[in-house]
Amino acid sequence: MGMSQIVVTFLVSVCLLFCGIAQAATNEDGSESWGYVEVRPRAHMFWWYYKSPYRKDDPNKPWPIILWLQGGPGSSGVAIGNFEEVGPLDTNLKPRNSTWLTKADLLFVDNPVGTGFSFVEDTSLLVKTDYENAADLTTLLIKIFNRNETLQKSPLYIVAESYGGKFAVTLGSSALKAIEDGKLKLKLGGIALGDTWISPEDFVFSWGPLLKAVSRLDNNGLQKSNSLAQKIRQQLASNQFVEATNTWSELENLISSSSNSVDFYNFMLDEGMDPVSATTLSSGLHQSVALKRYSRYLNSLRASPGGDVDIDGFMNGVVKQKLKIIPKNVTWGNQANSVFNSLAGDFMKPMIKEVDELLARGVNVTIYSGQLDLICSTMGTEAWVEKLKWDGLKTFLNMDRTPLYCGGERMTKGFTKSYRNLHFYWILGAGHFVPVDQPCVTLNMISSITQNPVASK
Numbered sequence: 001m002g003m004s005q006i007v008v009t010f011l012v013s014v015c016l017l018f019c020g021i022a023q024a025a026t027n028e029d030g031s032e033s034w035g036y037v038e039v040r041p042r043a044h045m046f047w048w049y050y051k052s053p054y055r056k057d058d059p060n061k062p063w064p065i066i067l068w069l070q071g072g073p074g075s076s077g078v079a080i081g082n083f084e085e086v087g088p089l090d091t092n093l094k095p096r097n098s099t100w101l102t103k104a105d106l107l108f109v110d111n112p113v114g115t116g117f118s119f120v121e122d123t124s125l126l127v128k129t130d131y132e133n134a135a136d137l138t139t140l141l142i143k144i145f146n147r148n149e150t151l152q153k154s155p156l157y158i159v160a161e162s163y164g165g166k167f168a169v170t171l172g173s174s175a176l177k178a179i180e181d182g183k184l185k186l187k188l189g190g191i192a193l194g195d196t197w198i199s200p201e202d203f204v205f206s207w208g209p210l211l212k213a214v215s216r217l218d219n220n221g222l223q224k225s226n227s228l229a230q231k232i233r234q235q236l237a238s239n240q241f242v243e244a245t246n247t248w249s250e251l252e253n254l255i256s257s258s259s260n261s262v263d264f265y266n267f268m269l270d271e272g273m274d275p276v277s278a279t280t281l282s283s284g285l286h287q288s289v290a291l292k293r294y295s296r297y298l299n300s301l302r303a304s305p306g307g308d309v310d311i312d313g314f315m316n317g318v319v320k321q322k323l324k325i326i327p328k329n330v331t332w333g334n335q336a337n338s339v340f341n342s343l344a345g346d347f348m349k350p351m352i353k354e355v356d357e358l359l360a361r362g363v364n365v366t367i368y369s370g371q372l373d374l375i376c377s378t379m380g381t382e383a384w385v386e387k388l389k390w391d392g393l394k395t396f397l398n399m400d401r402t403p404l405y406c407g408g409e410r411m412t413k414g415f416t417k418s419y420r421n422l423h424f425y426w427i428l429g430a431g432h433f434v435p436v437d438q439p440c441v442t443l444n445m446i447s448s449i450t451q452n453p454v455a456s457k
């Protein structure tokens with residue numbers, strides 16, 4: 001076989017891998033790759049992978065990979081998680097010194113399809129349940145991991161924020177099944193749930209008492225809040241899930257008006273008082289109160305010093321130019337309303353049972369919670385954790401916590417405790433966006449969760 005034949009064969013096999021299945025690209029030095037996977041016919045999921053410059057391929061200490069899952073549902077991990085929270089560059093394209101890339105390779109995905117750069121060719125292809133999304137994500141992992149033995153040696157840690165927690169636990173069980181069935185070549189390292197929407201009922205019941213305790217509501221506000229939370233409980237008990245989503249929206253409105261607009265992502269702030277949130281509300285986005293919450297979710301992230309980020313212009317401009325493969329008619333948006341609406345029936349459903357299943361199967365589950373978050377409050381998180389049926393729970397609850405410090409400061413930055421495969425971190429001084437608010441202690445935590453082979457300083 002001549003040299004030219006070999007080259008042709010190589011190209012054909014590359015084409016078998018990519019053509020029609022996935023469209024992918026790599027940067028010049030091979031440290032980044034990205035692409036689309038057609039997870040179902042005419043449903044295209046976009047991913048972006050960063051190889052850590054610190055990656056070591058030591059078989060005894062495998063280098064970890066983190067899959068970051070954003071919330072919403074419908075907000076873009078490729079933009080928010082990547083450029084605003086933990087990726088190597090910020091939205092000014094300046095290096096982020098607290099990037100998690102120092103501890104792991106990073107994989108960002110715009111999921112569910114319809115979010116960010118991911119797209120569907122027909123809106124009937126949007127997912128209606130978290131499990132449908134988990135199936136799509138599993139297909140994506142099969143396409144990315146099965147063809148690369150280096151990646152297969154790296155344990156994958158699924159780290160989720162907000163609604164992403166529901167994607168993480170459903171993906172966890174879906175991926176484990178695919179691994180058992182021999183369809184997915186991957187080692188699941190663990191799951192981390194950062195301020196995640198695992199039990200909406202527990203969160204809505206926490207809002208009134210928490211805000212009353214910190215003087216942001218009075219007794220009248222507390223009573224009204226609790227009565228709407230009761231209504232949500234009844235609706236959930238009678239499987240009225242869409243109605244429960246509507247009452248949730250009503251409750252958020254009530255809390256806003258009774259508290260003079262507390263920020264749902266940090267109860268020490270007022271909504272819209274952070275430096276940048278006022279600048280970026282795009283018109284036409286807000287058809288309902290519920291969706292306003294999501295633009296607020298994204299806008300509260302603009303609280304970075306220096307502010308004024310035009311994220312739409314950034315993603316559709318310089319980022320799209322760099323990536324090259326984004327179809328011309330796909331426009332990045334900060335919150336895909338169609339994706340949220342399509343999941344309205346799942347939005348208020350709990351996922352406690354799914355966390356229990358992962359614990360029972362021995363998967364390492366880490367929960368971390370920002371002290372100042374309201375929407376996924378620590379109080380609500382502790383309430384759903386106490387509902388776990390896991391047989392280690394009682395011991396876990398009775399254990400004492402260890403204080404956390406960071407960067408040579410004397411001040412307590414948080415607490416942690418672990419029992420068997422359940423780990424909990426309380427992060428002080430952080431709202432919903434824990435890595436943004438407390439980068440130092442969060443980075444140490446990530447190093448510990450992923451058992452990063454390079455000892456932390």
Ligand SMILES: *[C@@H]1O[C@H](CO)[C@@H](O)[C@H](O)[C@H]1NC(C)=O
Nearest residue numbers: 096097098099407439440443
């Ligand atoms: C990262 O940058 C911030 C602000 O620019 C600074 O306060 C912090 O000390 C830096 N951290 C490290 C580890 O260099």
Ligand SMILES: *[C@@H]1O[C@H](CO)[C@@H](O)[C@H](O)[C@H]1NC(C)=O
Nearest residue numbers: 119120121122327328329330
């Ligand atoms: C973009 O345009 C192509 C053909 O021009 C079409 O097949 C595709 O469905 C369009 N995609 C979207 C997301 O509208």
Ligand SMILES: *[C@@H]1O[C@H](CO)[C@@H](O)[C@H](O)[C@H]1NC(C)=O
Nearest residue numbers: 030051105147148149150151
């Ligand atoms: C597999 O992944 C590693 C680590 O990111 C990368 O260096 C390598 O180029 C990949 N191989 C292929 C065939 O894509």
Ligand SMILES: *[C@@H]1O[C@H](CO)[C@@H](O)[C@H](O)[C@H]1NC(C)=O
Nearest residue numbers: 189190362363364421448451
């Ligand atoms: C879970 O994490 C601990 C360290 O926190 C580690 O020793 C253990 O091997 C992990 N278990 C699994 C199944 O990955």
